[in-house]
Every structure is written in C-alpha cells, then in structure tokens.
Amino acid sequence: MTVIDILKDLIAFPSVVGTPNGAIVDGIRGILEGAGVRVRVLPGPEGDRYNLFATIGPAMVPGYVLSGHMDVVPATEPEWTSDPFRMRADGDRLFGRGTSDMKGFIAAALAALPALTAAPLARPIHLAFTYDEEAGCQGAPHLLPHLPDLCAPPLGVIVGEPSGLRAVRAHKGKAAARLTVRGRSGHSSRPDQGLNAIHAMADALTAAVAQADRLTQGPLDSVFEPPYSSLQVGTIQGGLAVNIIPDACTAEFEARAIAGIDPVTLLEPVREAAERLEERGFAVDWTQTGAYPALFLAARSPLARLLEELTGQEPLAAVSYGTEAGLYQTAGIDAIICGPGDIARAHRPNEHILVEELNACQSMIEALGQRCRL
Structure with missing residues (x-):
C-alpha cells in the first residue's frame, strides 16, 4: 500500500x-502484523482506549522511537467542504481530519515498513502510537511505564507532530483545570437568601x-513566542x-510554561482563591x-544532530504548541519534534x-532505517 492509500484508510x-479507538488500533495492528512486525496493544484505564507499541529489529538493543497519536479533534465546523472522515484529493492536497495532525506521520511510518523490514536492523525502530493526546496527553502516561518491558532504553524519540519536516527542540508545557463553584439558588429579588456562584467565581477570575x-514580567526565555509563561480563562x-x-x-483555566517551570504550579493562585470560597459557604470542585x-533538547545533542542530517535543515529552537515529547524527556529519553504537514x-x-510532504516524511523514516543498519 502507498502512503496515500494508508492515509485514506486512517482518515x-x-x-x-x-471516544473508543479500538477500530483504528485494529487497523494499524493489521498492517503491522501483515508486515511481520511484533505488536503490543496496551489498554488504558478507560477500558475502551488503547496505546499501541511495535518493534522492528532487536527490541533489547537501544534504538529509536517514532511517536504519534491516533486521536483527532472533532470536525464539527460548518466550513468543511467535504466529509472530514473521507479523504479527498485536490491536486497535491489531501483533505481530511487528521491529515496533518497527525495521521500523516503515522501513514508515512507504516508506508516505510517494506523498506524497514527488507533487511535486519542492528538497532531497532519502535512505533509508539497513543490515544487522547488532544485532551492533554492522556494516553502516553499509560504507555511510558511499560517501556522497560518493551524495549531497551531508547536513544531518542521522534514525535511526528506537523513541523514542516523541520526538527524542533523545545516547546512549552501545559496544565489545564476545571473549577466548579456551587452556591444556592433563589429569586433575584432576594439576593440575601441565595449564594450567587457567578459572583463568587469572580474571585477566581480576578x-x-x-x-x-505577573507572568509577563518573567522569567523569560527568548526562544519562545511569547517569551514568558501564560495563563488564561x-x-x-x-x-x-x-x-x-x-x-x-x-x-x-489553562497555563503554558516555558522550559524549567512546572505548568501546574502556575495555576496555584487560582486554586487558592477558589478554596477560600468555601469559607463563604460555597462548594468548590477543582479538577486538573x-x-x-x-x-x-540541547542544540548539539546527538538526537538533534541526527535529525539535522536526516532532514538537511538545522532544527528550530522552539514552537508554541505542545506535544508528548516533554513526557518522554521527563522519563529520561531524549525527544525531538519532526513531522510532515503544517x-x-x-x-x-x-x-x-501535501503529497510531497508525506513522501518526504516516508523518505526520512527510511533513511533512519538505513542508519540503523550500520
């Protein structure tokens, strides 16, 4: 199957x-097992969602992980000019939900299987496909604890988020929380008999x-745009x-943190303001x-140098969006972003x-396979 055929099936x-993702997991597993690749399907605690991990080559030798998420954001916008879950071609452009983010990368990895399996690899290439990344990276934390049983400590992880196939070394962290304030209802003519939850929420908003x-004042890191951490309602x-x-x-509430800052801590002033509402008789539910x-990732790290050689471009210092790459790095594995699309x-x-973006990504993965034969 060509990369276009595979992407069409994934879309x-x-x-x-x-939502449950068993169907796409089974579809990807079928392609991998058809190519003779070892596959592990790892259920998440939800019971209807799964991570997938596959290995080409010797599992207990250090190698590389190609990481991607199988989920997509909803496609309910009225501006769609075709069914978002039926891939449509218009010249060199392939339309559909997830084409860029990020089933294109998964399709390129699967299309590279014949080249990767054509001869034995001295170092393995692993495929790690996760669920619910779009909900704040919910699936990957249930995959990472299994890695010691699945493979030797990897040399690096390539997270295939759309980057124009130019490697990216850094992104901000993120934390999100939902606050519900409950008071007491009543007729608006008798505010003395009720507890107005919207008025109380104003304390948390303030x-x-x-x-x-405060965050606009620093700490600052000029590689990011903007160069400071942020918070919004x-x-x-x-x-x-x-x-x-x-x-x-x-x-x-959402906070985004520059490297070196735990994004969860940025939400603390909001949580503390919410908890003080309990002293006034309100019930408060704060959920991360x-x-x-x-x-x-350091500019001269081996993984950054490898991606520069594979892509022919110097890696970008940073991007504004977030990925699962930080989770791998926190687990002690070097990670970098590099994937097709925009x-x-x-x-x-x-x-x-674009078709040419898919082909270029497939070629990059095949070139990585050649490196792993050396």
Whole structure:
C-alpha cells in the first residue's frame, strides 16, 4: 500500500479524542502484523482506549522511537467542504481530519515498513502510537511505564507532530483545570437568601488575570513566542435566567510554561482563591484536566544532530504548541519534534497535507532505517 492509500484508510476511522479507538488500533495492528512486525496493544484505564507499541529489529538493543497519536479533534465546523472522515484529493492536497495532525506521520511510518523490514536492523525502530493526546496527553502516561518491558532504553524519540519536516527542540508545557463553584439558588429579588456562584467565581477570575499579568514580567526565555509563561480563562458557564440567582458556575483555566517551570504550579493562585470560597459557604470542585511538561533538547545533542542530517535543515529552537515529547524527556529519553504537514492547518476546517510532504516524511523514516543498519 502507498502512503496515500494508508492515509485514506486512517482518515476513515473517526478516532475523535475522548471516544473508543479500538477500530483504528485494529487497523494499524493489521498492517503491522501483515508486515511481520511484533505488536503490543496496551489498554488504558478507560477500558475502551488503547496505546499501541511495535518493534522492528532487536527490541533489547537501544534504538529509536517514532511517536504519534491516533486521536483527532472533532470536525464539527460548518466550513468543511467535504466529509472530514473521507479523504479527498485536490491536486497535491489531501483533505481530511487528521491529515496533518497527525495521521500523516503515522501513514508515512507504516508506508516505510517494506523498506524497514527488507533487511535486519542492528538497532531497532519502535512505533509508539497513543490515544487522547488532544485532551492533554492522556494516553502516553499509560504507555511510558511499560517501556522497560518493551524495549531497551531508547536513544531518542521522534514525535511526528506537523513541523514542516523541520526538527524542533523545545516547546512549552501545559496544565489545564476545571473549577466548579456551587452556591444556592433563589429569586433575584432576594439576593440575601441565595449564594450567587457567578459572583463568587469572580474571585477566581480576578486571581487568574492577576497571575497572567505577573507572568509577563518573567522569567523569560527568548526562544519562545511569547517569551514568558501564560495563563488564561478559556471557558465559563453559569446561570439559567437573569432573574434567578445562579447556583453553579464552571470555568476552565489553562497555563503554558516555558522550559524549567512546572505548568501546574502556575495555576496555584487560582486554586487558592477558589478554596477560600468555601469559607463563604460555597462548594468548590477543582479538577486538573490535563498536564504535560515542556520540552528542551540541547542544540548539539546527538538526537538533534541526527535529525539535522536526516532532514538537511538545522532544527528550530522552539514552537508554541505542545506535544508528548516533554513526557518522554521527563522519563529520561531524549525527544525531538519532526513531522510532515503544517500546524497552521491543524484543528481547522479543510485540514490538509501535501503529497510531497508525506513522501518526504516516508523518505526520512527510511533513511533512519538505513542508519540503523550500520
């Protein structure tokens, strides 16, 4: 099968984040086992979602991991001009949800199987495909503890997020949390008899805005845009009608941290403000909904030099979006970003990838395979 054929099949699996993914896992496993590759399917605690790990070559020799996520964001935008889960070709452009982010990379890795399996590898190439990355990297933490049983400590991980096939050495970390404040309902004419949850939420919102302002002052790292950590309120819901005291209000907060800072700590002033509401009779529910660490790989690390040789381009210092690469680095494994497509096309209607981008990625993976025969 060609890389285009494989991508077409992958796009047809509507593997939306937060939903069961057994169908796409079975589809990928079938391709791998058909090529004689050893596959392990690892269930997550949800019971209906799975990570997949496969090895080409000697598992207990240090090698390289090609990492990608199988889930995609929803495709409910009305601007789609075709079915987002049926790949459509228009000249050199291939349209469909996940073409760039990031089933294109998975398709290129699977298309490279004949070249990778044509002769024995001295160093292995592993494929690590995860679930629910789009929900804050929920699947990868359930894969990483299994690595010591699956393979020797890897020399490096290539995370195939869309980067224009130019390697990237760093990205910010992220933490997200949901806060629900519960008060007491009543008629708006008697505010003395109720507890207004939206008014109470204002304390947490004020703390978030103040923290966001403080973060602009530093610490600073010029490789990032912007060069400081950030915090924002992303959503807020509450109330039923203007003449009813709202008894519940929910808001979601997100922090992004430059390398060296734990993004979870950036949310602490908001959480502390929320907890103080309990002293006024409100019930508070603070739930961390996702977190992953920043990535920072040294410019002259062996993995960065390898990707520069494989791509013919010097790696970029940093990007603004996040990936699973920081999780691998935190686990003690060097990681770098390098994949086909453009992040600007991701999470948008009419997402697409170019045929030449897929072919170039497949060639890069095949070149890595040649290195692993030396």
